[in-house]
Amino acid sequence: MGEEGGGRSCGTTRELQKLKQQALEYYQENDVPRRLEELLNSTFYLQPADVYGHLANCFSKLAKPPTICKVVGKNVLDGLGLPTLQVEIFCTIQNFPKNICSVVIATHFEVHENDSWELAEAEEAERLEAVSTAVQWVNETITEELQGLGPSSQAEVDQVLRTFFESKVQEDKERKELEKVLEDSTVPTPFPLMPPSPPPPPAKKKGQKQGRKDTLPEKPIVPPDPVEPVLCGSMAIGAVSLAVAKTSAILGNSPLYLNIAALKHRQGMAMLLEIQKHINRTIEVLPPLKAETKKGHNGGKKGQQQITGKLSHLGCLTISYDTIEQPLLLIQGICANLGLEMGTNLHLAIDCAAHELMDYSRGKYEVMMGTHKSAAEMVDLYVDLINKFPSIIALIDPLRKEDSEQWDSIYNALGSRCYIIAGTASKSISKLLEDGNISIPKSSGLIIKHTNQTTMSDLVEITNLIDRKKHVTVFGSTEGESSDDSLVDLAVGLGVRFIKLGGLSRGERVSKYNRLLTIEEELVQNGRLGFNEEHSFYLNEEAEKATEALEAAAALAGELPEAPQPIFPTEVVEESART
Template structure:
């Protein structure tokens, strides 16, 4: 601004002094912070642009904290080209609405390979209803209820979301009860009364001859439990909660994982990333493992060239094999060629997926085509497998969740040598928080997934509960993932032991691996992560050995609180 010749320009010392005097008089009448008074007194020695900049900074610190003004939900495509939910948060920052961030949450639907067309069509309808209902919740009720709240108040936001969801659950329950009563009334009107059925004729079973024993029948298997019902729209709760946490992190100018960590305990987090970047590149080029003279169950020699491979929807290499050991032999060959040592540079976790192996007509697990084993035989199989391959440090879902007896058996047999993990066999987070029991089925740890109505506060609470039971937590990625990398920050912030991701082949997975590498670099630069530190996987083994020593000497040990690094479990092909 120029001077008009009479010393009246806004940029002259005289005009600045006049403006300063007016501001001082106004704030003396209406109240002024001491820091602002000092700033006004010092502006005489500054250039005009500096004055305005300092005043703007001062007033911004005195401004009202950012508040939520709108939440927008819309349908986007996940990594498989299927619809899922995106949530965008708008906040009022210094009296102006501003888009802060958005997150994409995967749906809870499993993606089945080679599913029947009618199942695919039915699931498509369910998925569309789930996403559209979630969008409606976000754009209407949730946006209105959270309007005016501060993003930094995560607990208050999550409480509001929980209450909202509980009301929706109650509404759905009342709706189903009403439909059930209407159906009963219609049936009672339409159906005539029938006379009672005559009693059955007496049995003509021949008496058993002395000394003859009846044939013993195998104990019938427990039928599969029905899947936990998922209310359409529930994914809106988890998406909004995560988006609020991310918004708070951005406004606070810090990474999301630090924001999550501050919600739980705020301590330093260590992590280790072990990725086999060359595995998928070298599988096809490597020769098959050496054949053994011993024959497998179907007469084919072990080490025989596997059938052509393909990439699963999780970005993992799937290979048709003749024996269970063939993929492990293949991995050994790959590690040798890459100069990696199994058990040192690389550890293995097997996703057994016991619930998918059960043949209900036989009541046994089909571990390979035409090979069936009962529960006790499965325990022996896992024991033999770990004896041959001690680099296996985790078995995920070795049995169905209904086979509690066999979970007890394998935990007693192998619990001190590897992690027995409940994935699909675990209850949902909401059910676990409701009952507080993380010991059923008996295991060393659980895979938790951020889906549906799970809030960030729920994740903090469930990981704290699992930690208190000396179990390990694995944060898992659902099948229908997107390129949103917030899952990694959640894992590091919550301090979970492992994160279970898909293969290094598609954008939605590679994005998360890159985020892990970025966090690792940040922690190393800040001195929170030593690149030469050796991580131990065998917390359970160490505790078991201490317990055995204590039992032998008659001593009692105080439980120690482990600090686990976050390590990667790549979602591999199932047994």
């Protein structure tokens, strides 16, 4: 036993010495610091398992950084049970492929609950084709294009995706031009028709005085703009870009929102974090629900009939009402019962969705059943509403984007008192970046969404553009959301002012509220979350100039100290009511 044990001991010693010598040669060839050599000199006193563990740790630090080896697209279901795209990222880590993360992107299709079965069937087929094409793009070309790239190289990845998408756009354009040529060649040219004779002038009415002007007819309603075309499969671009960003965050052991924030504030991030650690967030805790109340839940008298409704796919309660003010009075009454003061503890943002209210047969908005108003009358309606309910801080899509004159009117009338936000009335992110103009229609803010070909770099670029124009950015969810909560990280990382999540119901939306609370807790614990008690509004041009002049004069006089800006001033906008 002694000889056998002694032999095993000598063999182990020789193996350790040999391994030590090989490691020293490797370190010397690769110019590794002397501290690693000292570590190896001490391995003689360690057990073999400890030696290999230390060596593995040392070599892992010298290993090649993770690179993308495969991107996989899948057809999955969203929160409404409809098809959408899932993307998985595989990376090569220490010579082994590993599944790092997956994301699910929502489709751009709107959900119309009252559509006929024919329209619903046609849209379902279009949605399925869009998802199938996106899956094909990811599994064929995109995965090949991204192989070997590092997930931390977000700008390089996004540029590859943009180039690929531009090629697809060009292919689609050439295909449509060819189809048009073939169609024109097969259709016979019709003979020109004689133009109809002009109608006779209207007869002069008897008794009409000379020079008296006839009553001018109402200005014809502007037809809706054609729906902006969306290239089939474009959601692959946005999904892959988000998946790569999330992969980089996971590999870097950091939250996604910090990864996005670093992407946007790469140069000024350290300075902003230094400022923010001196700012403490004041948290208001809502009072508990009262055990008993004498009033009904709507704040009315005891015994008053309660308003009932159903839950929409947006997670919001849809109710019937007799007046425009009734839903707002309902919210006001509930807040009074809870001890909340409107305009202090709670502010309202109304998603007016004016494009859904237009009655094209009458050329007016149907604000309630049987109540129609022109675009000019809508402006007066909103002014009266803000006068009655000053706690409303935002009107989203108060008019159709085609009513540009009335957008100017409502902005001039209310722009200093509440945000006038363009959601559906705004162009897509790609169009906004292409035009570089976010002022049509005239508004104080925009809703942006992560859909289709939108990349992480696009989101950074559009929010920078909106910030430069002193507009407010609202990051919004889509109607067919999934349970993926990356949207919240994007909103916080981009530093947007508001996030629009819909009602606090359904798993795919509750998960986002939970993620928002988690981020808030993390930032409060780290001392990185600033708080601004008052809402600042971007005034119209005349008021802006006067305010800037006063601020400049006060600053010169030493009366206006510079206030540090919060790095993540994200707030929540719930869809509380629809006009």
